Amino acid sequence: MDKEETVDEVVRSVAETAPHISSGLMHRREYVGEQNPSDEEVREADVWANELLKEQITSIEGVGQFASEEEKIITDCGEGLAVAIDPLDGSSNIPTNNLIGTIVGIYDGELPCKGENLVAAFYVVYGPLTTMMVALNGDVNEYVIEERPGDDIEMYLVGEDLEIEDDRIYGFGGNKNWTEEFREFESEIAEDYKLRYSGALVGDVNQVMHHGGMFAYPERTDASNGKLRLLFECNPVSYIVESASGASSDGAGSILKVEVEELHQRVPFFAGHTDMIRKMENSL
Ligand code: AHG
Ligand code: MN
Ligand code: MN
Numbered sequence: 001m002d003k004e005e006t007v008d009e010v011v012r013s014v015a016e017t018a019p020h021i022s023s024g025l026m027h028r029r030e031y032v033g034e035q036n037p038s039d040e041e042v043r044e045a046d047v048w049a050n051e052l053l054k055e056q057i058t059s060i061e062g063v064g065q066f067a068s069e070e071e072k073i074i075t076d077c078g079e080g081l082a083v084a085i086d087p088l089d090g091s092s093n094i095p096t097n098n099l100i101g102t103i104v105g106i107y108d109g110e111l112p113c114k115g116e117n118l119v120a121a122f123y124v125v126y127g128p129l130t131t132m133m134v135a136l137n138g139d140v141n142e143y144v145i146e147e148r149p150g151d152d153i154e155m156y157l158v159g160e161d162l163e164i165e166d167d168r169i170y171g172f173g174g175n176k177n178w179t180e181e182f183r184e185f186e187s188e189i190a191e192d193y194k195l196r197y198s199g200a201l202v203g204d205v206n207q208v209m210h211h212g213g214m215f216a217y218p219e220r221t222d223a224s225n226g227k228l229r230l231l232f233e234c235n236p237v238s239y240i241v242e243s244a245s246g247a248s249s250d251g252a253g254s255i256l257k258v259e260v261e262e263l264h265q266r267v268p269f270f271a272g273h274t275d276m277i278r279k280m281e282n283s284l
Contacts, residue, residue: 006062006081007106007120007136013056014104014124015132015155019147021049021088021102022126029094037072037264038229043091046070049102050087057083065111067263069232074111074263081119082107086232089123090200099127101202105236112263115235115256123202123236131158133209135243140209164246166212167273171197171204174227177220185283189214189276201228205237205271209244214272216280218251225266230258234269247277251284 001009028044036042050070058066058077065082066075074082086103093100102124109117122134130145132155142159170193172178172186193214196207204215217228228234238248238255248255248271258267270280 001062003062003081003108003119006060009060010057010063010081010083010104010106011120011122011132011134011136013060014053014102014122015143015145016151016153017052017056018102018124018126018130018132018145019153021052021124022130024048024052025094025100025126036070038069038266042070043088043094045094046088046091050085053085053087053102057085067111067231069229069264082109082111082113084111084231084236086229089202089233090198093198093200093203099125099198099200099203099206101125101200101206103202103233103236105231105239112231112260112265114258114260115230115238115254118235118239118256121236121239123205123240125202125206127203131206133159133162133206133240135240138243140240140244142209162209162244164209164212164241164244164273167193167214167276168211169194169196169207169213170272170276171195171207171213171215173197173199173204173217174220174223177222179219179221181284182218185280188283201233201237205241208241208246208272212273214270214276214280216270217268218270218284219268223266226268227266228269230255230260230265230267231263234267234271237269238271241271245274246272247274249277249281251281253281
């Protein structure tokens with residue numbers, strides 16, 4: 001299989017797995033009393049979704065490495081592209097039935113590596129609908145995934161070549177420990193933009209992709225690199241936003257250029273409308 005075919009196979013495989021994840025959450029809501037490599041409580045759903053996706057992705061010809069937010073080390077599984085996933089993003093939203101998702105980055109490079117090595121990225125949003133936002137070859141397309149009889153799925157194209165043109169909303173996390181500079185920036189933004197914050201990166205970014213605006217999870221006074229993980233969350237989402245003519249930043253420049261020291265590295269994260277990102281960089 002060539003790289004394009006492998007990418008298509010990874011997208012298809014996750015799309016086929018998505019309805020199983022969505023329907024399997026019901027009995028896996030509780031914490032399992034373990035910590036993930038980011039020292040965070042994990043739910044049974046995090047572990048289970050990771051196992052399901054790992055089995056699918058590592059069996060695809062042309063995938064050579066698999067890494068996950070839920071696993072300490074990288075799994076070598078042959079030759080080819082490297083796939084890094086956040087199997088369930090926003091899993092603390094499960095008990096309250098808010099949006100959650102799955103994030104996938106496909107790198108043509110040895111993990112851990114910079115976001116510039118991404119050749120595709122996509123996320124699934126589990127909500128009233130199960131949707132998938134896919135960035136590939138410079139375009140961003142959105143699909144609704146419909147479960148069909150016999151474990152089959154249909155992917156309906158509902159958004160083609162999406163661009164972040166408007167700037168209407170903002171969603172900034174970590175507010176209890178913002179720096180003074182960020183607090184001032186947020187109070188300026190709050191005067192002109194509508195607040196939308198759900199506690200799941202994929203849900204919040206998906207709103208920015210549709211309504212236009214900006215998402216941020218900045219450094220905190222108690223965590224200088226913020227909360228979100230570079231390899232599994234920020235790089236893939238930045239690739240999607242930048243493919244939609246938006247911008248990403250760690251406060252200084254594109255997330256995709258951030259040097260990677262270790263697999264579970266966190267990074268201050270900003271993504272959305274280019275003008276808003278530039279305004280943030282000039283004010284922090
Ligand atoms: P995960 O469930 O994969 O650990 O991700 C949760 C992340 C991200 O989805 C979201 O933006 C952020 O946590 C929300 O953090 P707060 O709960 O601090 O708002
Ligand atoms: Mn996450
Ligand atoms: Mn997660």
